[in-house]
Structure formats: C-alpha cells, structure tokens
Amino acid sequence: xxxxxxxxxxxxxxxxxxxxxxxxxxxxxxxxxxxxxxxxxxxxxxxxxxxxxxxxxxxxxxxxxxxxxxxxxxxxxxxxxxxxxxxxxxxxxxxxxxxxxxxxxxxxxxxxxxxxxxxxxxxxxxxxxxxxxxxxxxxxxxxxxxxxxxxxxxxxxxxxxxxxxxxxxxxxxxxxxxxxxxxxxxxxxxxxxxxxxxxxxxxxxxxxxxxxxxxxxxxxxxxxxxxxxxxxxxxxxxxxxxxxxxxxxxxxxxxxxxxxxxxxxxxxxxxxxxxxxxxxxxxxxxxxxxxxxxxxxxxx
Numbered sequence: 001x002x003x004x005x006x007x008x009x010x011x012x013x014x015x016x017x018x019x020x021x022x023x024x025x026x027x028x029x030x031x032x033x034x035x036x037x038x039x040x041x042x043x044x045x046x047x048x049x050x051x052x053x054x055x056x057x058x059x060x061x062x063x064x065x066x067x068x069x070x071x072x073x074x075x076x077x078x079x080x081x082x083x084x085x086x087x088x089x090x091x092x093x094x095x096x097x098x099x100x101x102x103x104x105x106x107x108x109x110x111x112x113x114x115x116x117x118x119x120x121x122x123x124x125x126x127x128x129x130x131x132x133x134x135x136x137x138x139x140x141x142x143x144x145x146x147x148x149x150x151x152x153x154x155x156x157x158x159x160x161x162x163x164x165x166x167x168x169x170x171x172x173x174x175x176x177x178x179x180x181x182x183x184x185x186x187x188x189x190x191x192x193x194x195x196x197x198x199x200x201x202x203x204x205x206x207x208x209x210x211x212x213x214x215x216x217x218x219x220x221x222x223x224x225x226x227x228x229x230x231x232x233x234x235x236x237x238x239x240x241x242x243x244x245x246x247x248x249x250x251x252x253x254x255x256x257x258x259x260x261x262x263x264x265x266x267x268x269x270x271x272x273x274x275x276x277x278x279x280x281x282x283x284x285x286x287x288x289x290x291x292x293x294x295x296x297x298x299x300x
Contacts, residue, residue, distance in 0.1 A: 023102040029093040056091025062123040094142040207233035
C-alpha cells in the first residue's frame, strides 16, 4: 500500500497472493475477502478492479455513491476511484484486478478499453445488473480465466486478454448506459473532453476553455454533452471538481483552505459556497459525516 497526502492507495502487488509481481489477478471473491479482512476505510486502487456477485447482500460505495449488493451484479472501478464496503452476510463471486499495462496501447492507437461506458470512471455507469443468461456466461468466463492462470506458456496473457474483452462486450450488451445515438465522431469528442476534464479540472473551470482545446465552440460542446450525457458541459466539470473535493475531504489532516487552493478557488469562502450549492451541506459537515460512518459487519 502507498499513501499520498489525501487517501490510501493500494497497488496490485499488495493485493496479490504471495506478493506476486503481476498485471492480472482473478480469484473467488470470498477467498479475496478472507485474505483482506481489514481494508474497511475508503481507499483507492492504482489498477482496474471489477467484481461479479453470485451470493450475499449489503452495500458498496464508489466515489461516495452507495449501491446495494445483489446476485448477478457486476461492478467496475478505474484507477483513482474511491470505494468501501458494508456486507450483511456471506458474499461470494469473482474479483478481477488488472493494471493499465495489461492492455498495452501501440503509439497512435486507441486503447481497447475505450468505448466501454462502465470503464469511464463514472460511478453511476459502473454498476451493471446482468440478466440470468449473462450471469451464467460471465461465471463461465471467470472459470476459464481461473483455469488459464494455471497454464504457464507464452499464450496465457493473450488468452486472458481475450477472455476479459469478451466479458466486457457481454457486459456492454447488458448495460443501459452503453447505447448512445449521436452524429459521427461525437463519442470521440466526448471522450476527448472527459480526458481533458480529468487532466485539468483543478485549473480549468469553464467550458469555453475546453472547447478551445477541442477546436469546437462552447455551444457545440454543450449540445454534445446534453445529447450524450443529459447535462451541460459546465455540470460535467463541476461534478469532477466536486468529486475531487470529496476525495480530499476524506483526510481530516488536509485543511479545507488547502483543498480550496488545490482546486484553484479564490478563497475558502468561495469553495464553501460552491460545495454547499452542489451538495446542500458545507465541506465541514461532509467531513464530519465521513468521520461517523454507520456500523458495518464486514468491509473491504
């Protein structure tokens, strides 16, 4: 585990059995939970993480949004997201962790992960309830991956990539967020906008600045976001700023003035007004609520 000045960050090696140096992990979820019984505080991963639930109940929280656990649910997290768990009874399924390096991207080409809505780092898009047929197929793919991990030859990594991509395609066909209708190139422009927001949300707060980098007008950017996301570009930017503010507030040792400075607000007062307008509570009240969580039976 590594720590930055905001929130604990776990690397893939620390969660592997026997601290293996590897870019891919697959394991039955009950066994994974047994090996990591104390990871109950909100934390981040520096790798991709997904879980298929086949038994149990409770809740899990991704970037401060809570979701009920249910059989047949598949959820995804991208590097940097924050999550925690609360389980009420025995939970099982399968967990997969993989690094960005597991899918190498040749220069000038797009990542094979682009285009899957559940891998865009938006919590509301990352939890998918599969139909019974898809659950059966997903479990079979997981079992094939577990078997493939035991085969030590030159083809193992390629086969695991293929099986994982097959799981992604199966999930996309079950995702209510995957289907979009827009003009040619719109999805590409939206992904570019989201990448820019991820890179510059702290210092660039206005849609016109992003539109300039995309060589489109602010009106075009707003129309695109409204069409594909159901909200204007300014709201996309504000949502990302708010998310980072919440992540920073997790660590009580980071002063709110420092958070306001890191997010390029003129002063603490302006930041507090922004936060309260978006959430209905002050940063101080949000931090106090985080410090007094509900009792949990089990967590990771």
